[in-house]
Amino acid sequence: MNKLAELRKHLAGLKAKGLKLVEKADSEGRDFTEAEADEYAQIEEDIEKAQADIKREEDMRERRRAMEGARAPYGHNDVREDDPAVTGGFKDIGEFAVAVHGAVTAGRVGGTIDSRLVAATPDGTHIGGSSDGEGYLLPAQMRDGIWGLVEGFDEFGPLIDEEPTAKREVKMLADETTPWGSAGIVAHWRAEGSKMDPSKIPGQERNVPLHELYTLALATEELLEDAPRLSNRLGRKAAQAIAFRKNEAIVQGTGVGQPLGWTKSKALIVVAKESGQEASSLLAKNIVKMFSRLTRIPGDKPFWLINQDVLPELMFMTIGDKPVWTPPNGLTDAPGGFLLGLPIRFSEFAETLGAQGDVQLISPKGYYGARRSTGIKAATSIHLYFDYNIQAFRWVFRYGGQPHLSKPISPNKGTATRSHFVTLGARA
Numbered sequence: 001m002n003k004l005a006e007l008r009k010h011l012a013g014l015k016a017k018g019l020k021l022v023e024k025a026d027s028e029g030r031d032f033t034e035a036e037a038d039e040y041a042q043i044e045e046d047i048e049k050a051q052a053d054i055k056r057e058e059d060m061r062e063r064r065r066a067m068e069g070a071r072a073p074y075g076h077n078d079v080r081e082d083d084p085a086v087t088g089g090f091k092d093i094g095e096f097a098v099a100v101h102g103a104v105t106a107g108r109v110g111g112t113i114d115s116r117l118v119a120a121t122p123d124g125t126h127i128g129g130s131s132d133g134e135g136y137l138l139p140a141q142m143r144d145g146i147w148g149l150v151e152g153f154d155e156f157g158p159l160i161d162e163e164p165t166a167k168r169e170v171k172m173l174a175d176e177t178t179p180w181g182s183a184g185i186v187a188h189w190r191a192e193g194s195k196m197d198p199s200k201i202p203g204q205e206r207n208v209p210l211h212e213l214y215t216l217a218l219a220t221e222e223l224l225e226d227a228p229r230l231s232n233r234l235g236r237k238a239a240q241a242i243a244f245r246k247n248e249a250i251v252q253g254t255g256v257g258q259p260l261g262w263t264k265s266k267a268l269i270v271v272a273k274e275s276g277q278e279a280s281s282l283l284a285k286n287i288v289k290m291f292s293r294l295t296r297i298p299g300d301k302p303f304w305l306i307n308q309d310v311l312p313e314l315m316f317m318t319i320g321d322k323p324v325w326t327p328p329n330g331l332t333d334a335p336g337g338f339l340l341g342l343p344i345r346f347s348e349f350a351e352t353l354g355a356q357g358d359v360q361l362i363s364p365k366g367y368y369g370a371r372r373s374t375g376i377k378a379a380t381s382i383h384l385y386f387d388y389n390i391q392a393f394r395w396v397f398r399y400g401g402q403p404h405l406s407k408p409i410s411p412n413k414g415t416a417t418r419s420h421f422v423t424l425g426a427r428a
Contacts, residue, residue, distance in 0.1 A: 004057050004058065004061065005056055005248060007054045007224060009052065014043055014046050017043055018043040021036055021039065021040050024036075051232070061115070086140050087142070088139030092142070092235075093235050094234065095231070096142060098224060149236055150242050151243075152239070154247065157246070157369065160365065160401075162401075164370075164372070165210070165372060168209065168210050170210070171205045171208070172206045172208050172368050172370075176407075178403055187374055208401065209400050210372050210398035210399055212398055213397045213399050219234075234395070248261075250367060250369065253401070260401065261401055262362070262366075267366070271286065271289045272425045273425055278386060281354075282313035282314060282427075283317070284318070287317075287359075291361065293361075293418050294363060295419060295420060298365075300364065300365040301364070302342050302361065303343045306346055306360075307347070307353060307359075307363075308346045309353040310350075310358050311346075314339075324339070342361070345362065354428060355426055360424075361425045362421055362422075363421070366421065367403050368401055368404055371397070372398035405419060
C-alpha cells in the first residue's frame with residue numbers, strides 16, 4: 001500500500017476510535033470519564049497531525065505530477081475535484097468506474113492503483129481481479145446521486161414508511177393495538193374516588209434485515225474508453241433496474257433473501273369473487289367490498305393499484321345505467337382518475353386481469369422499508385467475461401421491509417377484519 005493510502009487508513013482508524021468513545025458515552029447517557037476525556041483529547045491531537053501529514057503528502061504528489069508531465073497509468077486521469085471529501089476526487093461515476101477497471105488490470109498484470117480509489121476505501125482493501133473480493137466504496141456525492149436516480153424511478157418508496165439506516169438490520173417497533181381493544185393504551189371512565197387502572201404502553205420489536213440488492217453491468221473495452229457514456233449506463237440504467245426490483249419486492253417479495261411484500265404477508269386481505277361471477281370480470285360489488293375492508297393510517301393517502309389489463313372492465317363497469325368510473329374529463333384525457341374517491345395507479349406490479357392481485361387497495365404507510373444509505377460498493381470482475389473482452393461491474397445495495405401489521409385487525413363492531421392491504425381474489 002502506498003504512503004498516502006497508509007496515512008488515510010491511519011486517519012480513518014483514529015476517527016473510528018474517537019467515534020467509539022462518543023457512542024459508548026452516549027449509549028450510557030453520560031459524559032466522558034476523566035480517562036476517556038484524556039484519551040479523546042489525544043485522538044484529536046493525533047487526527048490533526050495525520051491530516052497535516054496527508055496534506056503534505058498530497059502537496060508533494062501534486063508537485064511531482066507537475067514536474068514529471070508523464071502520461072497517467074491506465075485507469076487514471078488528472079481530474080481533481082475541489083471537494084474530495086464528497087467526490088473522492090472523481091468527476092463522475094464513469095471516471096470512478098474507469099479507475100476501478102484500472103485497479104483490476106493492475107492487480108492482474110501489474111501496475112499502480114489510482115491513489116484516489118485506494119483512499120475511497122479507508123481500510124485499503126481492493127479487488128485485485130477477484131469476483132468475490134472486496135469492492136470500492138462509492139464517494140458520498142455519487143452514492144447520493146445514485147439514490148437520487150433510484151428515487152426518480154421509485155414507484156412506492158416516497159409513499160411508504162421508509163427511512164435510511166447505516167445498519168444491516170433494524171428493529172421496527174410494531175403496535176397492532178386499537179383504541180377499542182383490551183391491549184395497549186385504553187381510556188376508562190372513573191367513578192368519584194375510585195383508583196385509576198393503568199395501561200401498558202404497547203410495543204413489539206421486530207427485526208427487519210436489509211437484504212443485498214445488486215446489478216451486474218457488462219461493459220465492453222470500447223465503452224470503458226468513453227467515461228461519459230459509461231457514467232450514463234452505470235448510473236441511470238442501473239438505477240432503473242434497482243428501482244424496479246426494489247418495488248417488486250415491496251409488493252411481491254417472499255421475505256426469504258428479500259423484503260416481505262404486502263401481497264405475500266399475512267396482513268393481506270383477499271376479497272373473494274361473487275357467486276357465479278364470470279372469469280376475468282370485475283363487478284362494482286367487488287370494489288365496494290374491498291373498500292369496506294380497508295383500514296387507514298391517519299394522514300395516509302390510500303390508492304388503488306391496478307393492472308392496465310383491467311382497464312376495459314373498469315371502463316364499462318356500471319351500477320344500473322351509471323358508470324362507476326370515468327377518467328378525468330371523460331375519455332379525452334389519459335386514464336387515471338378516482339374510484340370511490342381514491343386515486344387509481346396503473347402499475348406493472350399488479351397482476352393481469354382475472355388473477356388474484358389485479359386490483360389492490362393500499363394504504364402505503366402500512367408498509368415499513370429501510371434502505372442502507374452508506375456502504376454502496378462498486379466491484380468489477382475481469383476474469384468472468386475475459387474471453388469475450390467484456391468487463392463486469394457490480395453495484396451492491398441493501399434494502400429491507402415488511403408490513404407493520406402481522407395480520408388483519410378486528411373492528412370495534414362486526415366480524416369482517418380490516419387491513420392496510422386488500423386485494424381481489426382470482427376470477428378464473
